[in-house]
Amino acid sequence: MASDVVECVDLTAHPERLAEPGPWFVVVDFEAYGRGGRARAWRFARVSAAVPASRPVAWSGPHPRSWRSSLDRPAYEAAVETVRAHVREGTVYQVNVCRVLEAPLAGTDGGEPDARALAARLATGNPAPYAAAVHVPAASGVDPVWVVSASPELYLSLDAGALGSGPIKGTAPTADGLTAKDRAENVMITDLVRNDLQQVCEPGTVTVTDLLGVEEHPGLVHLVSRVHGRLAADVAATPDRWARVLAATFPPGSVSGAPKSTALRLIDDLETAPRGPYCGAVGWVDGDRAELAVGIRTFWWDDGVLRFGTGAGITWGSDAAAEWRETELKAARLVGLASGPADDARP
Template identity: 70%
Template sequence: MTGDTGWASFAGRTATGAVECIDVLAEPERLETGTWFVVADFEAGTGTRTDGRARAWRFAALHDAAAQPATTWHGPPSDAWTSSMDRAGYEAAVGRVREHVRDGDVYQANVCRVLSAPLTGSPGTEPDARALATRLAVGNPAPHAAAVHVPAATGLDPVWVVSASPELYLSVRDAPDGAGRVVESGPIKGTARTPDGLTDKDRAENVMITDLVRNDLQTVCRPGTVTVTSLLEVEEHPGLVHLVSRVRGTLSDDVARSGELWRHLLAGTFPPGSVSGAPKSSALRIIGELEPVPRGPYCGAVGWVADGEASLAVGIRTFWWADGLLRFGTGAGITWGSDAAAEWRETELKAERLVALASTGTEPATDR
């Protein structure tokens, strides 16, 4: 059990004893000092559907990540999950995006659905986020895995998020030569079970979104410093592969020293381009029209900000719990070249391993 004091883990850091929660959009300057664990809803600041939240929690104690205590995850039955869109509804949404592409409204839009299943903890408790995080770390290790659980019993704004994200949204750090602060993003576009399954559509989509991310970073970086440092690299993850690119730039002096670094960064880059589309404003409007439920922290951001440095993941491969329901989002990028049935299968591929891990009491496989 996580107890009633709160717990968080990301990038080799574990924190305990939540003491404060802030609204990042209202007080972005607070992130400039101290260590904060951040969860931002996809809808935060986008103006779509509903105003989402971007929150950060400060904890009393910070530790290097250590072996977690042996706890058993008790998830929902595998047949308890339902989807916010069935196959017919999802394929119809793919067709609608293709119509928007044909009409010149958008080049690409990410269409997602949310799976949910009833789940409650023991009487008077919440489900054990630490146990699910440990289970995913064994069965689906991820480079940007994260967990933040602040129970309602703390009296703070509660949160329950466990993520096995493979994707970097933003990192911020001082340049090694002292010449400013470097911001980097690692957009993922293109998913298949094996490298041979990656298509020309996947590669074209990745290039399109990489260009969008490059344009986003140019709004906060010094002119001429934004570069694509790698393009279309194949990364292997448990049960699937991704195409990943990397974009890097040096933050402009007025952004880096303004005291409102995170106001500028979020305004310029959020929500992440890989899970919205291009042009981003048009894609967000279409997403708001087609998706029947909010995404919440799925496709948002989760990670830490510590004394001027940061590492935030895109909130994909992410579970969140509230109101007695465990939720998990899955989606795919839609272009003119999309086949509706293939896009549905991609959403199934992204969900199948993780939902199985969250649903079963057996030991997860460790194959890659």
């Protein structure tokens, strides 16, 4: 965990600041870079390992029946059919269509909800490989943020010049439920990620090291592929290397679609609420090392409202009712953990 916030940097204006000593804790909205969202990084005076395991979990979330969706089932299924029509016309191959759940949630004693308590609750009930919590209170005098993520998906990792990504496409309650549509969708998005990385990596170094791996997570399974490359020397040597990497790869392919530019236009047309940190990037950058998750399975709080996003990848092979059920599957466990009193948590 980090404490004593020092500053916040607008990465759209000053991406070169990420080359300065860190670590920097990063939150990038899905709509960043020309679409109205924010890309920010915070630096703190002190960084320690984590919230102690003995720390009491004091989270109390919104009532389970207080959640509302930006798209109800008929509207979501209509959006699926719109995407399928575009696929039939050949303008797009895949689009990730999402909806945002929200519920009123007051802070403690007139302040803000305890992000560490929700993070601890999720760590117990839904452990995730790229879990993160970034909270800078409004009272700090620095640009605030409140994000808690249980992301299972790697957007980008950087370690001494090795750049990697782990796109997820394909979700089911068990491995037996994964379909040919899931596998085709994963291959399509893996190829998109490979092309993205090739824009900033040395020629010939980008490879798919694992294709269609099955990963088990609490309550569901995912198809996950792994793509790696060697960051190009001219990119690695420049202070604005993250500006170039993000320009080539953001937003993540798994939560946008293919081709990405067309998919983003459809997303803007079909979705009725901004995604914010959901489907953006959450993580850290420290010199030549970084780990940024795709901001899925992510909660964010602002102005008395707790939000959570859920979505599904739509192709010609999609069934609208099945895609709606996939969004419910992805949300059910996390929203359940975030709702109600702390003693309802289950490992």
